[in-house]
Amino acid sequence: MLLSKTKLWILLGLYLLFILTAAVVTVLSSPGVFKFDALYKFGQIFGVVSLSLLVVQQVLSARIPLIEKNIGHDRLMRFHHLNANFILLFVLAHPLSLFFRPLFSGRIKIFGLVKSFGLGQWLGALAILLIILIIITAVFSKRLGLRYDQWRKVHLVAYVVLILGFVHSYMIGSDILTRQHLYYWWWFLAAVSVSALFYLHIVRPHRFKKSIYEVAKVEPNTHDVTNVYLKPLNGKKLDFKPGQFAFITIYSKAVLREEHPFTISASPTEDHLMFSIKSSGDFTANVHTLKEGDRVKVEGPYGVFSIGDHRGHFVFIAGGIGITPFRSMLRFVADQHVKVGGVAQEITLIYANKTKEDIAFREEIAAIKKSSKWLKVVHVVGGFVTKELVSAEVSNIKRTKFFVCGPPPMMAAVVGILNKLGVSSNYIYTEKFSLK
Template identity: 30%
Template sequence: MTTIGVVSNTMSSPRVARSQPADRVRVALRRGREHRRWRARVADLLEATALLTLVLVVVQFFLGGGSHALMDGTAGDRLVGVGRIVGLVAMNLLLLQLLLAARVPWVDRAYGMDRALKAHRVLGRITVPLVIVHVGAIVLGYDVRDGSGGVGGAVSQFLTLVTGGDDLLMATVATVLLVVIAVTSVSIARKRLSYEWWHAVHLTAYAAVILAVPHELSIGSDFTASSWATAYWWTLFIVVAASVLWWRFLLPVLRSLRHDLRVAKVVHESDDVWSVTVQGRALSRLPVKAGQFLNWRFVSPGLFLAAHPWSVSRRPDGHTLRITVRGLGDHSAALAHLRRGTRVLVEGPYGAFTTESRVRRRVLLIAAGIGVTPVRAILEELVVERHAAAGDVTVLYRANDASQMPLVDEIARLTHAGGHALLPLIGPPANGSWLPPLGDGSQDSVRRRELVRSDAERLRELVPDVARHEVYLCGPGPWMDLVRKGLHQAGVPEKHIHDERFSW
């Protein structure tokens, strides 16, 4: 049976002024426009800089005599030349990959951490094949030069190169590590690996880069062919190393020590959902916003070795932080048994799923499953900080069953306090739709009505003038794909749809 309705405004609500000053809304929208312009400028600058580094690498190769090897050399020389330039490009892309995953704030705020990591994965699919081409072209080139020929000759050349020095042996190990990382990044392999094992394997990317450095900066290599080439590569190595060291390791440790986060309480929300509230020192100085997530590590047996990304499920108030977690695995289920006072280490905050880029007065919040957590925090921010006029926010909360709607009572109180609307959408999903089926539940009724009703049409009925809303969306990945499709068909421009994806 389908349930679609607006939650009654009779339940108790927090003390929030019902009048929403228009100037607060105008200020919020003006800041949103300024932030969008900032994001566009920073994104353009970052992309132009990345492209410039690739151009510099290619120019450096040709100025260092690479054009002679490719144009005028023998067949063997040309193969070696191809291997050389491909190796330079591959290392440059690998370092850019590490920067994308270094949690640099400007990258995070411009793109969002999920999109930055997606670009990181895309570059990985390019970089590893280039590294293999680099090794293969050089081995074949030397084989052709020596006239060995055949598979045996190529293998002999490879073994000769590998044993030609410690730097080449380390570079070979680095290549093997990169291949292992690439293999474990394939979707089939990811499904068989736990997050903890996948994360541990990917940390070896740092070891791969470190092992490759002696070979790259050895005397006579293309990385040290000229003073400016040496300066370029040393600068890039230092920038990447400093970024990773500071943003991934030192800053999280310093923040965790400074704020001294401890578990304050654990609340059982439903059969498999728990909320964990933490408190600490000077939390008003931790720059976390509603909608963002942190990587949480609890100093408790069985939990300490892995950090997991969970969004704050309540607007940060400067005193406490709260996450709400569904027990999808042994790690998340173990949070139910955390003891008061357990120390908490955090990395972050991360993510661009915030109202910073909001430029429209009306807001549509769509959530499913545990994806409700950042949506609930954003709603609280809009209500408490009075950044939305009464009636300008609509919350669509999707679930197969009413028992699968954690935090729904809190959301109902917040929408009531702000004069907004909550529309629960309850029932098994219709085929190919993110919405429950229409009709009285009978197969004939559902089939007859679904033939003439698209998701876009139903969305327009649920949310009049939906095309004029700023939309925030969080839930399972395939479900979000269907929602985005419906939103596009209903006339919502892509730039006004915001989501966050936590797939790894």
């Protein structure tokens, strides 16, 4: 499934409309304030918008199927990061706008202002400090040496921030207490927040409580990539599209019991699930020691990174373990012998690795290429995907759809190359498999 740019613009428009609605509701609740202190009123607007965007952040994190299906988890996470930046901006602007005039006019000193704070103001100040903490740990997680599980635990503080935000706004918001327009907006936000919380912690666990698999086989793919084959305990395999991913939790003494996202490298045409996992951290280092019969919870599928039934020429550009969604798609096309209008889909795979030993699925890709006329494979070993390489290997570049998956720096470089070659952004699809 390919996500149209039109749909993205519509979603962006709805997001901006949501922010505008929060601002307008705040103004309508006490329009007279603008006449004698516009800056103070802007401070109120920034506060209400901050709380509103915190609720949006909660909804984005709830993995609601309707949203996931129409946007894709990868884009949701990018939007999640962007929304976090806006939250920080509005949260900092909120107190600065409220207290700018009295502080800089000399009517009150900073210590006098702090001394006058009641419980509501202190709760708001605590919320701001926690938001700064969350964003710092998100931006500098690698420099701080935070593991994925530690990073996720810090993000749970966002629930505390949300509660503090609601209590703070209710305690000091006169427009809420007097049942002005803000009163109804506050309850609307509270209802959305509780609904998202209910889905995340009640509905979603119930949906996937029977999605338990057991390890059927564990085999090496390369020197640092392991294939883990799973079969469902209830006999019903996950229904997914080639290229999608799932969150898995492994119940084994060999690895930490925590949830992680991995691409499903198996094809929907196969009778098992397969995850091809590279050893790159505390969680993945011991995946190769899993035993047959170990239990695994699988939640998914997620993502829209798939060619589906679209026709035409596709170019897959993979870097390292970024080959996993393409293995799923290639196996699917090979098994189904997909043809549209009597003409087989044409696929060019450009696969970059540091060494030959790093090439995952090397023999299988070679076998598919040998038995088909629709696949062209170009290996890049010890080098980089360049503008010259893409130009030489891909004909009719501007009418070709490009799928790119690999380490973030590699994807950024490839997208830059495609832009220089005149490829429309509508024809470039990426999958970022790091959610941090």
